[in-house]
Amino acid sequence: MRKAPGMMTLLAAAVTAISPQAATAAPAQPPYAELRAVDFQKDVDGKKVDLYTIKNKKGMVVKITNYGARIEQILVPDRNGKLGDVAQGYETIDQVMGGQGSMGAFVGRYANRIGNGTFTLDGTEYKLAINDLSTPPAPPRQNTLHGGKKGSRFVVFDAKPLSDSSVQMTILFKDGEEGFPGDLPVRVVYSVTDNNELVVAYDAVAANKKTVANFTGHTFFNLSGDLGSSIEDHILTVNSDRVLEVSPALVPNGKLRDVEGTPMDFRKPKAIGKDIKADYDLLKAGNGYDNHYVLSMKQPSELAFNARIMDPKSGRVMEVWSTEPGIQVYSGNFLEGKVPRDLGKGSTVYPFRSAFCLEPSRFPDSPNHPGFPTTEVNPGEWYSGKIVYKFSTAKK
Template identity: 45%
Template sequence: MKIIKLLIACSLASAISISCNQKKKEKMTESVSKTPSAKYAQNINPADFTTTIEGDSVKFFVLTNANGMEVTFTNYGQRLVSLYAPDKNGKFDDVVLGFDNLKDYRAKKNFFGAVIGRYGNRIAKGKFSLDGKTYDLAINNNENHLHGGLVGFESVVWKVDDHTDNSISFSRVSPDMEEGYPGNLEVTVSYVLTDDNALRISYEAKTDKPTYVNLTNHSFFNLKGEGEGTVNDHVVLLNADKFTPVDNGLIPTGEIMNVEDTPFDFRAPKTIEKDINADFEQLKIGKGYDHNFVLNEEPKNNEGLTFAARVVEPNSGRTLEVYTSEPGVQFYGGNFLDGSDIGKSGNPYVRRGSFCLETQHFPDSPNQPDFPSTRLNPGETYTSYCTYKFGVTEN
């Protein structure tokens, strides 16, 4: 099988360290990392993430591993603020988009690095029926519901249950009828940064009423470094024979379409820009790639997670592999970025200046009986797993 051969061929070289080409800020930093040479300190002052919102404390948190990788979070929106990964020469860059202060995260409607809930992606008309009752959700994307509504999981303060050098766990209770969803939903999300340069994410949720749940992480990646131009030259492989076409509101039509002989065929590696200007209706609707891909069930890693995607940035040699327990992944090419957001490095986030790989159940599943169900009942436990594994190409 082509993908299995590709995975075998992709042995990762040793990760070593690289200074990013970013503007430095003369700000005092706090000692929140175990190491005095914290990489985030060149752009971020933790004091700019420390405050109280409606009685809840907001702080800045750091994870590190034995290879020098560093991941930072705020518990506001459970945002992944920065992620420093090595290139083929062993030097580090921050490869996720975001801001250098809490104020910008709160002032701008964005999803940079956030946990998404209760429902990742769109629900048509902001409505669904459950056991004969119709529920009206918050409308926040034209006539549809997107990523949990007006005040989704990205815009609330999470409790930090545990924080070690390489792990962190967040929780909250989403109250009954928050943004229109039934049931008190108890949610826990945990992150572990491993010594093989993987960030493992585990989601768990329980409810006291039947409801729908679809959680994901919405990190925006640029493997050159955040704010370093477009991702058009990134080489992408998606382990998907099919995708779900959408209507003009980016709601799935219900069809599951083969990618063969379309610009959506990423079964063999190709650059994002290769087919992006093709005369194909789905590309016009999404202004590029912004679609759910139906993952093949094999191959799996040694944890039983399905291989979803592999992305290579040819100049730095950085790679990102994605594994998941979910049936789909949303591949988004940053089509709606417009340069108005200024990132941590002081650079604007230009159109197609990042990509997202959001592991998920399919969009609008509550209204699509032929899609895998996202229903959660009392007494059941929702679980979902995603691994973002970073590496480098061989020289």
């Protein structure tokens, strides 16, 4: 990987200058790509894009671009204290714009899928932008995914640093945009705590019409620090007894299925790859895990434990806590190692299942299922949520 010179590199160069015997020694390099703000500075749709860095006092660093409010890098230590990058991303804004559509993004105004791109609210049918289409021989699919053709993923947020450890990003969804009703201003604040937590706090208000809203973070994680390696050996636990059933079009049918006795069961720690090739309908629908789990929560909207995942090689552990009722577990099934789309930081190619996503949110397609937790927001009403990614390490 391409690395910027550090103190050890400069020291090695000095030794080489005074000691011919040391001339063949390779300079030390950090094990991650150095992202530069200048490589993200560009005007997009008449607004300025940049790269923002937040960090804590223990060395954890997170870098975020306001294009889609995307997390491009997360540096946290392994069990030996060595910093590594655990988030797939890109080194320039041009690579971001030509890369994976959801990678690192803050997703809205409606995260996940709405079946057939339609829903009815108070007797009025709304037809949304269709951007989730299948190609033969896959089953027919015609949905709205992650808010439509642009959503928040491909929009420049207004960014404001709040401190060395936090940055605020805001966006306004306009009435009729992508077919959704009502103006919906949204604020998301990224913060890093001294407990090595990345906190994503978000709120929105229905400014003038009743609408629907659903948000999530879509970071592609690989805790090993080797962003091109498989995540099938990562050990996952999910705080859930049930998963949503989906049609071949990956849209919920309204039914909940118990995970007990199925490959979907992560109530006890299990490698992602252990059952991923099982002959099971919910796995075949998404070519791996791409499923929404119903979280076991004591109280609605409380900050509660969602999931824990550990990389056995590096010892890195990530816990996910949120105020949301569900979590999408995704095993990187649509990463394909295609260049330039999947060519990431440090010239690393991102192949099939080289990352996982854990996406807390309300349920997909909720506007079409009255029995699901509501995503409706009345005029003047606020929608607030929080996701916490807490990093630590485990011994061998």
